[in-house]
Amino acid sequence: MDNLTSTNSILLMEGLKVTPQSSYTIFILLLLIYVFAMGCNIGLIILISTDKNLHHPMHFLFCNLPLNDILGTTVMLPRLLQDILREASERYMTYVECVVQAYFVHIFAAASHYVLMIMAFDRYVAICNPLRYTAIMTNKMVVKLSVSAWGLSVFIVSIMLGLTIRLSRCRSKIENPFCVNALLFKLSCESVVINNIFGIIYTVIVFTFSLGSVFITYTKIASVCITSKNKALNSKAIKTCSTHIAVYIIMFVSCATMVFLHRFPEYSESRKLASIMFHIVPPGLNPLVYGLQTKEIRQKFIKLWYRNKVNLK
Numbered sequence: 001m002d003n004l005t006s007t008n009s010i011l012l013m014e015g016l017k018v019t020p021q022s023s024y025t026i027f028i029l030l031l032l033i034y035v036f037a038m039g040c041n042i043g044l045i046i047l048i049s050t051d052k053n054l055h056h057p058m059h060f061l062f063c064n065l066p067l068n069d070i071l072g073t074t075v076m077l078p079r080l081l082q083d084i085l086r087e088a089s090e091r092y093m094t095y096v097e098c099v100v101q102a103y104f105v106h107i108f109a110a111a112s113h114y115v116l117m118i119m120a121f122d123r124y125v126a127i128c129n130p131l132r133y134t135a136i137m138t139n140k141m142v143v144k145l146s147v148s149a150w151g152l153s154v155f156i157v158s159i160m161l162g163l164t165i166r167l168s169r170c171r172s173k174i175e176n177p178f179c180v181n182a183l184l185f186k187l188s189c190e191s192v193v194i195n196n197i198f199g200i201i202y203t204v205i206v207f208t209f210s211l212g213s214v215f216i217t218y219t220k221i222a223s224v225c226i227t228s229k230n231k232a233l234n235s236k237a238i239k240t241c242s243t244h245i246a247v248y249i250i251m252f253v254s255c256a257t258m259v260f261l262h263r264f265p266e267y268s269e270s271r272k273l274a275s276i277m278f279h280i281v282p283p284g285l286n287p288l289v290y291g292l293q294t295k296e297i298r299q300k301f302i303k304l305w306y307r308n309k310v311n312l313k
Contacts, residue, residue, distance in 0.1 A: 011098050011187075013091040014175045015083045016272060027084045033280050034077045040287035041066035057137040061122050064115040064146055065247075065290065069283035072108035075101055076178045076279045083177070098179040099165060105180055105279075106157040109255060112282065113210040114149035116248050120217045121145070123244060127237045128224050156202060163195050177272055203259060207252075214248055247282070247290045254278040 018026055044066045048054045079101065083091045093101075122145075126133050160181055167188035174183050185195040221241055225234045258278045261271035 009095045010172065011093050011095055011179075012089075012173045013083060013093055013177070013179075014173065015080070015086075015088065015091050015177050016276075017088075017269065018084060023084050027081055030077060030081055030084070030280070033284055034073055034081070037073050037280065037283040037287075038070060041069045041283060044287050057139070057142045058119075058122055058126070060139075060142050061115075061119050061145065062290065064111075064149060065119070065286055068108060068111045068115055069286055071104060072112070072279050073283045075104040075108065076276070080177050080276070093174070093179070095169070098174065098184065099161060102179040102181050102184055103157060103161050105178060106160065107153050108279070110153035110157055110206065111149060112251050112255065113206055114152055116244070116251065117210060117213050118145040118149050119244060120214050120248075123237075123241055124217045124221060127221050127241075160195075160198060160202065163198060167192070167195075175268065177276060180275075207256070211252065214245075218245065243290050247286050250285055250289070251282045254281055 016026070045063055048059045048063055079093075122137060125136050129136065161184075164181055164185040167185055167190050169187040170189040171187045174187075176183050181195075182199060185192045218241060221237060225237050228234060254274070255278055258271065258274040261267050261274050264271075
């Protein structure tokens, strides 16, 4: 079996099934999306890190989101762009490269949930305990929340991939545009019951905990807004929370669709499309929905745009 494993150190990626005539069109479209997503997310990080007026816990926590979006698009799209221009029979990747890609793909997916959960907690404290906000959401707390979100993602994904790489391999084809854990352990002819059970339990726990915590958080925020007679507070709460909920729904629906279709082999092409959309839709929309809908960031962006326009004249 060791010899068989060594012969399968090179994997064939199935990739997207595109015609030669449409490959360049799809390549250009995905490239533009990648450049747009990277530009917006990097721009937001630079803007928040360089402007002292944006050095607040809410904005520092928000930086986790564009960082994760940069990871999610970079780990998948550049390789996909290369494969689109290659013949289907030439889309090779080493097993090690595939494991590394799968590792960061799952880090991105897990962190998407955890980052939005800690951002929901920040909004809960700001609206439900405004007088204690500065005492609770200190720089130390921001660091703790951020480290917890990324640390938990790394820890769980490391266990998940560790259970996979222990298996020997008897196959060498990845039926997807990029590598994920479920397809990696399907390369083995050994029993993968433990991998399946761990994956299902982990997915259910993350989805339940993520959806439950966000639902409870915003239920409490809604109850505070209903009982409060402060119209200014309610208006601000609705604006900030609605953008966060919109970002969460985009992420959750994209992720749930990908996971759901993965259980149905007959919808393999739809699954591939959904998995790609999960890596390009949230990273592309998050800066617009959340970043530009945040008053302080929007005002700063408008000032910079106007200043550059004047300088060009």
